[in-house]
Amino acid sequence: MADNARLFFATLLNGLTLAALYFLVASGFTLVFGLLRNVNLAHGSLYLVGAYVGWVVGDWLGSWFLAVAAGFVCAALLGLILQIGVFRFMPGQDLRQTMATIALSIIAADIALWVWGGEIYQFDPPGWIIGATPLPIVGKFPTYRLVLLATAIVIGLGLWWFLVRTRVGMMIRAGVDDRAMLSASGIDVQKVFAITFAIGAGLAGFAGVVGGTALSIAPGEDTRYLLASLVVVIVGGMGSVTGAALGAVLVGVAEQFGLAYAPTYGIMFTFVIMALVLAFRPQGLLGRRA
Amino acid sequence: MSAAHWRKAMNFTAARRDWSGGRAVAPPGRAPAVAPPSAPGARDWRLWRHVGVRHVVVLAAVLVYPWIVPPFFAFQIGGQALTLGLIALSLTFLAGYGGMLSLAQMTIAGIAGYVVAILGVSGTAEISLGWPWWLVVILAIAAGTLAATFIGWLSVRTEGIYTIMITLAIGVAFFYLAQQNYAIFNGFQGFQKVLPPVVLGIDWRAPIPYYYLALFWALAGYFFIKHLIRAPFGVALQGVRDNARRMSALGYSPVAHRVAAYAVAGVIASIGGVLMVWYNGLISPGSVGVSWLINILIIAVLGGMRHPIGPFIGAVVFVLLQNFAIDLVDRERFNLVIGVIFLVIVLFSPDGLLGWWDGLREWTRRRIDRPRSAIHGAGWRSVGVQQARPASRS
Numbered sequence: 001m002a003d004n005a006r007l008f009f010a011t012l013l014n015g016l017t018l019a020a021l022y023f024l025v026a027s028g029f030t031l032v033f034g035l036l037r038n039v040n041l042a043h044g045s046l047y048l049v050g051a052y053v054g055w056v057v058g059d060w061l062g063s064w065f066l067a068v069a070a071g072f073v074c075a076a077l078l079g080l081i082l083q084i085g086v087f088r089f090m091p092g093q094d095l096r097q098t099m100a101t102i103a104l105s106i107i108a109a110d111i112a113l114w115v116w117g118g119e120i121y122q123f124d125p126p127g128w129i130i131g132a133t134p135l136p137i138v139g140k141f142p143t144y145r146l147v148l149l150a151t152a153i154v155i156g157l158g159l160w161w162f163l164v165r166t167r168v169g170m171m172i173r174a175g176v177d178d179r180a181m182l183s184a185s186g187i188d189v190q191k192v193f194a195i196t197f198a199i200g201a202g203l204a205g206f207a208g209v210v211g212g213t214a215l216s217i218a219p220g221e222d223t224r225y226l227l228a229s230l231v232v233v234i235v236g237g238m239g240s241v242t243g244a245a246l247g248a249v250l251v252g253v254a255e256q257f258g259l260a261y262a263p264t265y266g267i268m269f270t271f272v273i274m275a276l277v278l279a280f281r282p283q284g285l286l287g288r289r290a
Numbered sequence: 291m292s293a294a295h296w297r298k299a300m301n302f303t304a305a306r307r308d309w310s311g312g313r314a315v316a317p318p319g320r321a322p323a324v325a326p327p328s329a330p331g332a333r334d335w336r337l338w339r340h341v342g343v344r345h346v347v348v349l350a351a352v353l354v355y356p357w358i359v360p361p362f363f364a365f366q367i368g369g370q371a372l373t374l375g376l377i378a379l380s381l382t383f384l385a386g387y388g389g390m391l392s393l394a395q396m397t398i399a400g401i402a403g404y405v406v407a408i409l410g411v412s413g414t415a416e417i418s419l420g421w422p423w424w425l426v427v428i429l430a431i432a433a434g435t436l437a438a439t440f441i442g443w444l445s446v447r448t449e450g451i452y453t454i455m456i457t458l459a460i461g462v463a464f465f466y467l468a469q470q471n472y473a474i475f476n477g478f479q480g481f482q483k484v485l486p487p488v489v490l491g492i493d494w495r496a497p498i499p500y501y502y503l504a505l506f507w508a509l510a511g512y513f514f515i516k517h518l519i520r521a522p523f524g525v526a527l528q529g530v531r532d533n534a535r536r537m538s539a540l541g542y543s544p545v546a547h548r549v550a551a552y553a554v555a556g557v558i559a560s561i562g563g564v565l566m567v568w569y570n571g572l573i574s575p576g577s578v579g580v581s582w583l584i585n586i587l588i589i590a591v592l593g594g595m596r597h598p599i600g601p602f603i604g605a606v607v608f609v610l611l612q613n614f615a616i617d618l619v620d621r622e623r624f625n626l627v628i629g630v631i632f633l634v635i636v637l638f639s640p641d642g643l644l645g646w647w648d649g650l651r652e653w654t655r656r657r658i659d660r661p662r663s664a665i666h667g668a669g670w671r672s673v674g675v676q677q678a679r680p681a682s683r684s
Contacts, residue, residue: 095450100633102587106629110626227458230458230459234452282447282448
């Protein structure tokens with residue numbers, strides 16, 4: 001019995017830390033979608049490229065924190081280039097933009113495979129976060145996962161503060177509600193778009209390094225996190241950061257419980273959640289009708 | 291779809307069939323449907339009315355093709371292109387005429403393929419049941435169609451851009467399921483030695499028989515879609531694509547039409563899936579992975595979505611690139627090549643190669659026949675990729 005409780009809570013905690021990672025990836029995805037109506041299917045590639053660049057920088061400078069920063073900055077720059085160089089020229093053609101992101105994700109995945117090969121890379125974080133922390137019931141739990149959970153909460157709160165309290169955040173929210181009106185009130189919409197895309201992409205790169213430290217980086221991770229982002233925002237509601245948090249918790253916890261209790265059908269848990277949400281609330285739990 | 295819906299579709303669209311299929315055709319009249327048996331000549335003439343020289347030439351070329359090329363070209367190029375083209379045709383139908391860009395068509399083909407491997411004969415005797423091939427094929431197509439209907443039922447609840455996300459999520463979820471599950475799907479390895487049966491004393495995996503098998507189903511699919519887009523159901527579907535709200539006000543059910551379109555596309559994709567597993571001789575999670583989901587999209591977009599011939603053109607180009615473009619660059623860099631080509635097509639030619647063809651024809655016609663060019667543009671309706679998006683807010 002005690003062992004069952006231990007397994008249950010350990011699984012729950014694992015699910016929450018996975019949810020933290022999913023939230024970091026999916027919040028950028030949903031932010032970009034909410035404002036730009038751009039389903040960025042290259043989001044997983046931004047995650048992977050951010051992770052690789054972070055690894056190179058971390059290996060070179062020997063600092064894990066600089067690696068995290070490098071992952072964020074690199075992915076943000078890539079996002080900026082994408083928005084300014086590609087998507088700006090096809091406004092309103094969301095399907096064409098989406099297909100362009102598919103093409104870019106194929107190209108990015110192949111270039112990453114070319115440059116970094118098929119090996120698995122692991123980060124070297126500072127010693128104090130790779131140990132274990134004793135917790136009640138669960139026993140020893142990897143400290144890094146707790147750090148990940150805390151990071152996601154901090155990022156989530158920061159994002160909330162940014163969107164609600166700052167001027168740019170207000171512009172972004174106004175843009176989500178009515179782009180034409182925002183543009184009519186004399187605001188440079190393209191600049192707001194570029195900022196949003198940079199933040200969204202940067203979050204993916206940030207998550208790449210942070211998540212790559214928790215697990216590892218290898219080809220194919222881009223697909224995994226793209227699927228996670230898709231399911232999280234479909235469940236949570238497109239364009240809603242709170243929805244992304246809720247969706248991430250549901251999906252992350254479901255996936256871990258699936259892995260713990262029904263290993264070979266684990267993915268079905270995620271799928272069933274998505275199917276149920278689509279069947280009863282097609283716009284997502286916290287989404288609004290488009 | 292209920293019988294009442296069908297009847298409604300039959301009655302309501304009959305008067306407006308003159309714009310069907312995305313291009314202006316002469317009103318066919320209602321005669322063929324109720325033609326008295328005493329006038330077979332007129333009916334025959336009507337059937338052959340659309341057949342031009344180029345159709346005969348193309349048909350003759352694809353029939354003669356396997357005899358004048360080496361077996362490699364008949365099987366690896368011809369057979370594979372026809373099989374992939376058939377699967378992509380289901381996407382062209384859904385996206386071009388239904389406005390629903392589904393990335394799960396390869397998943398449906400994969401489900402049919404897995405059913406063939408699981409119920410039929412394969413190298414993994416512990417799982418495969420070894421049922422007779424005709425039963426297996428029927429069940430495989432039924433399973434694929436059922437899965438397609440379910441996917442359609444799930445994804446038509448939202449519109450436009452959401453479809454691509456939902457179908458991609460479903461497709462990737464199936465890939466992970468097939469990869470993780472060993473009891474049914476045999477995990478990472480999948481099933482080997484899934485071979486077509488020897489029927490009528492012919493080994494259907496030999497290059498020329500397989501080519502004709504694939505050609506038969508490709509032609510069947512092509513003519514079926516060509517007929518369907520001019521039939522009342524197809525016209526109503528295009529109406530739903532262009533303006534779901536207006537069609538709903540006219541008494542049609544957009545949801546029923548869309549789900550039915552998914553089911554129809556599911557039948558085609560399932561047939562393609564059965565052929566695919568016979569062509570490859572194996573099925574594994576890699577056959578339904580993200581790269582293949584996207585390859586089907588690339589094939590459909592490459593060829594162009596405004597005509598059912600598009601996916602076959604796209605498939606031929608894709609297969610040729612797959613086999614020969616790697617000689618120009620590194621063997622491992624095929625994805626880079628295909629990604630760049632896809633990007634170029636998306637950025638510069640949303641209608642694919644058919645768009646270039648039409649542009650060329652337009653250009654030559656204008657050169658030859660300058661005065662009439664003003665009229666020509668008026669009746670033009672593009673069924674391009676940009677419009678494969680329901681106009682929900684008008």
